Structure formats: C-alpha cells, structure tokens
Amino acid sequence: MxxxxxxxxxxxxxxxxxxxxxxxxxxxxxxxxxxxxxxxxxxxxxxxxxxxxxxxxxxxxxxxxxxxxxxxxxxxxxxxxxxxxxxxxxxxxxxxxxxxxxxxxxxxxxxxxxxxxxxxxxxxxxxxxxxxxxxxxxxxxxxxxxxxxxxxxxxxxxxxxxxxxxxxxxxxxxxxxxxxxxxxxxxxxxxxxxxxxxxxxxxxxxxxxxxxxxxxxxxxxxxxxxxxxxxxxxxxxxxxxxxxxSPAVWELAEEYLDIVRQHPCPLSYVRAHLFKLWHHTLQVHQQLREELAKVKTLEGVTAVSQALKLRCQEDISRQQEETRPAGNLPSFHWICQPYVRPREGSKENGGCSKRALEEEEGSTDGLSKNKQKKQLRNPGKTFDPSLKPKYAKCDQCGNPKVSWCWWSTQRPRTSLKFVPCHGLLFKTKLEKSLAWKGTQPGLQEPQQVGPGAPGGFSEVMGSALA
Missing domain, CATH: 3.20.20.70 (Aldolase class I)
Incomplete structure (x- = not known):
C-alpha cells in the first residue's frame, strides 16, 4: 500500500x-x-x-x-x-x-x-x-x-x-x-x-x-x-x-494510578503528574507537598493522593454555599483547572523575571538554583570571581605555586616523582603492582622483557590500540 x-x-x-x-x-x-x-x-x-x-x-x-x-x-x-x-x-x-x-x-x-x-x-x-x-x-x-x-x-x-x-x-x-x-x-x-x-x-x-x-x-x-x-x-x-x-482531581488521579499499575512507568513520572493534578490543592494543604516529594513507592504516592482526597472532602463539608474560590481560581482547588503562569514582574512572581538565555549560561548577575542551594548551606560562600583569592601558578604544572616549589630547583625532573609543594604523588601502575607483590609472600618477581619480546612493549601497545 x-x-x-x-x-x-x-x-x-x-x-x-x-x-x-x-x-x-x-x-x-x-x-x-x-x-x-x-x-x-x-x-x-x-x-x-x-x-x-x-x-x-x-x-x-x-x-x-x-x-x-x-x-x-x-x-x-x-x-x-x-x-x-x-x-x-x-x-x-x-x-x-x-x-x-x-x-x-x-x-x-x-x-x-x-x-x-x-x-x-x-x-x-x-x-x-x-x-x-x-x-x-x-x-x-x-x-x-x-x-x-x-x-x-x-x-x-x-x-x-x-x-x-x-x-x-x-x-x-x-x-x-x-x-x-x-x-x-x-x-x-x-x-x-x-x-x-x-x-x-x-x-x-x-x-x-x-x-x-x-x-x-x-x-x-x-x-x-x-x-x-x-x-x-x-x-x-x-x-x-x-x-x-472539569472533574474532581481525585477522580482522574485514581484512574491514572490504576493505569500505572497495569502499565508501569518510573515513579518520577507519576509523582510529577500528581504534583500538577493536585497543584492547587497543594497550595492549601502544603504539609502534604513534602510527603509527596519524599515517598519512594507507588503505594506511598497512592497514600498521599488518598490523604489529599480526604482533606478536600473535609473542605467540601465545611464549605458554605456563598463561599467563593480562594485567590483568583475560577473553581475550588479540588477541581481540575488550568494553572496560569504569573506574568513577568507581577507581585505573584515576586517582582522577578526569569534570567535571560545568556544569563543562564554563566552570567554572575543572578545565581542558578544549584548556587543558591550551596549558599544556603554556606552563607559566607561567594561566587564573585573578583573576591576569590589569587594564587600565582607554577609555570610547569599549573598548580598554585609556593616559595619552595620543587620545580624551581635544579634537580633533574626524572630523579623524583613526588612534588611536595603541590602535594602530588605520581606512581605508574607497574610501580604499584611491584610494591604490592613485594608485600605478598610466595609471589615471583615479573620477568624483564624487552621491547621486541613476546608480551613486551610492542605487543602491549598493539593490543591497546586494537
């Protein structure tokens, strides 16, 4: 066809x-x-x-x-x-x-x-x-x-x-x-x-x-x-x-959870859907928001959704006929309804607008969410490059240089592998292997092989590049 x-x-x-x-x-x-x-x-x-x-x-x-x-x-x-x-x-x-x-x-x-x-x-x-x-x-x-x-x-x-x-x-x-x-x-x-x-x-x-x-x-x-x-x-x-x-939220939440049991999907998907379905109710019963964020199983998510349903039914029983929905909602919070994004600069949005695309890529005018979290954990932390301490860099290794930098001495670079001023210790895998075998009784030392011998440098490099 x-x-x-x-x-x-x-x-x-x-x-x-x-x-x-x-x-x-x-x-x-x-x-x-x-x-x-x-x-x-x-x-x-x-x-x-x-x-x-x-x-x-x-x-x-x-x-x-x-x-x-x-x-x-x-x-x-x-x-x-x-x-x-x-x-x-x-x-x-x-x-x-x-x-x-x-x-x-x-x-x-x-x-x-x-x-x-x-x-x-x-x-x-x-x-x-x-x-x-x-x-x-x-x-x-x-x-x-x-x-x-x-x-x-x-x-x-x-x-x-x-x-x-x-x-x-x-x-x-x-x-x-x-x-x-x-x-x-x-x-x-x-x-x-x-x-x-x-x-x-x-x-x-x-x-x-x-x-x-x-x-x-x-x-x-x-x-x-x-x-x-x-x-x-x-x-x-x-x-x-x-x-x-525009049905009651729990009607669709329960139906969705039933489908998920038949056609499983990652719990993060389920949790994200319930956060949106219950969005307006979670603004009222905020203590259940953290519970929904923390649950680790589908049964736990279902239990939180059921708790939200019970809270909504209690709100309905206390509701009086002349009562109007809270805030600017067209319907009561337990009814499925759209979420209208606050406009840029509005009071609901805290008077702030989202950073522009260029600012997201590294501008210091605003802090990313990750940096804000770091600052909460460490209030004294600063992300301003001009306030960070300046260190002279070692010309050879690029690490911060001190007055007794080993690289500034006249020693041959191959004579030592420990760089004390930078706290760096270099060891090859072979050196580590020999050091370990030296501590193990009964193990023979590996035979020395030349570059052309079987198992030598040429064979090892050939297998590495294959």
Whole structure:
C-alpha cells in the first residue's frame, strides 16, 4: 500500500484527529496517553526521544517504545530530536513499525536543546533541515511530520513552513511562541502566525499554545482554520480538557494510578503528574507537598493522593454555599483547572523575571538554583570571581605555586616523582603492582622483557590500540 500523504494521511491514518496531546518529556508516557485517550484525546505523541541514543541503546528503545503491544494507544506519532540526517533516519527506521508517523522536534526551547544543538535551535539551519526531512521522506514507510516554533516575523515563519513542506513534511504543528518565550516569559502564543502558516501551506496544520479549556480549542480552530489543536500544560492539569469537563482531581488521579499499575512507568513520572493534578490543592494543604516529594513507592504516592482526597472532602463539608474560590481560581482547588503562569514582574512572581538565555549560561548577575542551594548551606560562600583569592601558578604544572616549589630547583625532573609543594604523588601502575607483590609472600618477581619480546612493549601497545 502506498504511503499516504498530507490530508489523506490526516483523515485516514489519524482519523481526522482534532484533539491532540503534545509530546512532553517524561510526561506523555503510555499510562498518561491512555488516560488522555479515555477523556477525549484523539491523537497522542510519545515524549521526545533522542535519536542517537535510540539508535545505539536497545534498553532505551525497549523502555520508551518497544513495550507490550497496546492497541488502545493508536494513532501514535513518535517524536525524535536530531541534528544529523543519517542518525535521524536510522532511529526512525527502528521506530516506524510501532507508530503511524515520525515527528522531528524543531520546537524545544530549553537549554539542554541549545547545548545538544537540536529542537528550536535548528530553526536557522534550513539546508540541514531540508536534508533531514527529504531523506526521511524518501526512506520511511510512514509519513514524516514536524513541530516548530515561530519566528518574530510572520513572513519568515511562513517561508520556514513552506520550506519544510517542500522538503516532504506531511503535517505541521505550529507552536505560536518564539524560542525565547518560555517559563515565566512565555506570554501569549500568536494565533496570527499560525493562521498565516495555515493559509500558506497545503498540508494539515495543528495549533499549539493558549489552550486551557475546550472553548479555547474551538475558538482556535475557528480563528486559525487549523485541522487540530495540541495541548501540553492544559492537558497535564486537566486530562479531561478535550471532554469539556472539569472533574474532581481525585477522580482522574485514581484512574491514572490504576493505569500505572497495569502499565508501569518510573515513579518520577507519576509523582510529577500528581504534583500538577493536585497543584492547587497543594497550595492549601502544603504539609502534604513534602510527603509527596519524599515517598519512594507507588503505594506511598497512592497514600498521599488518598490523604489529599480526604482533606478536600473535609473542605467540601465545611464549605458554605456563598463561599467563593480562594485567590483568583475560577473553581475550588479540588477541581481540575488550568494553572496560569504569573506574568513577568507581577507581585505573584515576586517582582522577578526569569534570567535571560545568556544569563543562564554563566552570567554572575543572578545565581542558578544549584548556587543558591550551596549558599544556603554556606552563607559566607561567594561566587564573585573578583573576591576569590589569587594564587600565582607554577609555570610547569599549573598548580598554585609556593616559595619552595620543587620545580624551581635544579634537580633533574626524572630523579623524583613526588612534588611536595603541590602535594602530588605520581606512581605508574607497574610501580604499584611491584610494591604490592613485594608485600605478598610466595609471589615471583615479573620477568624483564624487552621491547621486541613476546608480551613486551610492542605487543602491549598493539593490543591497546586494537
């Protein structure tokens, strides 16, 4: 059967999916996908998988995709991050029998993506992206799709999308934010960019961004003309979003935990999901937050979730009819509802904005979380280079130099191997071996061998280089 493309692929293989769960690292695992499908999701993506690791590590493939066959988990798109056409295609060939399409991640804005040179940090390298998509389109038996972020300029975003379409992309997901818009700096996604892309390309388009409820989904489709809408954070805080429901948190938490027992996943994934599902309740019953963070078993996580349910039921019994939700919440804390990020500089955010991308890479204007933790343990610690003591360096070994540095003497360097001024002691493995054998009674001294003799230098080096 020939490979379906474009709208045929979307309508037949994907069943005309309109409600889509986004690829989320450590969060869109099988158990969560099954929960989302039970509550209105029509298409799911795997978490972003690293193509190079997927190719070389059989355990990684087994843990992330080669698990037990689950007919409920279709249609499914596997997403990879990659920056090499050959590696991307090799990974895709290993995955294509377990999914309905392969997606190339061009939208991840995180620092790990910058360091690894993938995701949104490839969006300026159009020649490379063309080669990756063209090779995948040629070699794979399933369609190749892309998830992108926008440029600040609408016309450049449109040309970017058209380039990917011409290279062989069969479906495009457009996140209406730039790669700089993340965390507290996320802001509002631009549906104008998404609308312009949809009008300019001849393949199906999914929109991503600004989705907190079913009304947002419908409004997005109406305003942009896209074929489907993808949700990430909205889905994490309310997996029933696509049903248009906002059930009690414990209803979905208990259902998710039941699925996890059938389809196990790392406990860190489960804990992260419950932190989001119970997010608003944990602001009220903060003593249970630490308990949820510390539990080491699925039974322990279940017990904390049950304790949160009991606290919520006590709150409901004390609630009076005229009582309004605390803070700015649209519903009471025990109801599944979106989390709205505080705006940059708002009082809720402490008047602080997240450090810019350059500052994350080493600026001293702000301290990283790790440095803040170190400072809590040692209040007198400073990270200002100008306040650190200066030491003269030894010209020979580079260590801090003192007045009686051994290297400054006229002794031949081969006569001693102990450098007392730097506290360094060098010994070869052979010297250590001979010293040890000297303490063991009954062991013979090793025979001396010449460079050309069997077992000599030439043979040893040859085996080391083989």
């Amino acid at each position: 020939p490979k379906l493309q474009g709208f045929e692929f979307w309508s037949h293989t994907l069943g005309g999916a309109r409600h889509v769960v986004a690829p989320m690292v450590d969060q869109s695992e099988l158990a969560w996908r099954l929960l989302s499908r039970r509550h209105g999701a029509q298409l799911c993506y795997t978490p972003m998988l690293h193509a190079q690791v997927f190719v070389r590590d059989a355990n990684y493939r087994k843990e992330n995709l080669y698990c037990e066959v689950c007919p409920e988990d279709r249609p499914l798109i596997v997403q990879f991050c990659a920056n090499d056409p050959e590696v991307f295609v090799q990974a895709a060939l290993l995955a294509q029998d377990y999914c309905d399409a392969i997606d190339l991640n061009l939208g991840c804005p995180q620092m790990i993506a910058k360091r690894g040179h993938y995701g949104a940090f490839l969006q300026e390298e159009w020649d490379l992206l063309q080669r990756m998509i063209m090779l995948a389109h040629e070699k794979l038996s399933v369609p190749v799709t892309c998830k992108i972020r926008v440029f600040p300029e609408i016309d450049k975003t449109v040309r970017y999308a058209q380039m990917l379409e011409n290279a062989g992309c069969q479906l495009l997901t457009v996140h209406g934010r730039t790669k700089e818009q993340k965390g507290p700096l996320s802001g509002t996604a631009s549906w104008e960019h998404i609308k312009a892309v949809r009008k300019a390309v001849g393949i199906p388009v999914f929109a991503n961004g600004n989705i907190q409820c079913l009304q947002d989904v419908e409004q997005c489709i109406q305003d942009t003309g896209v074929q489907g809408v993808m949700s990430a954070e909205g889905n994490l805080y309310n997996p029933a979003l696509f049903e248009g429901r």
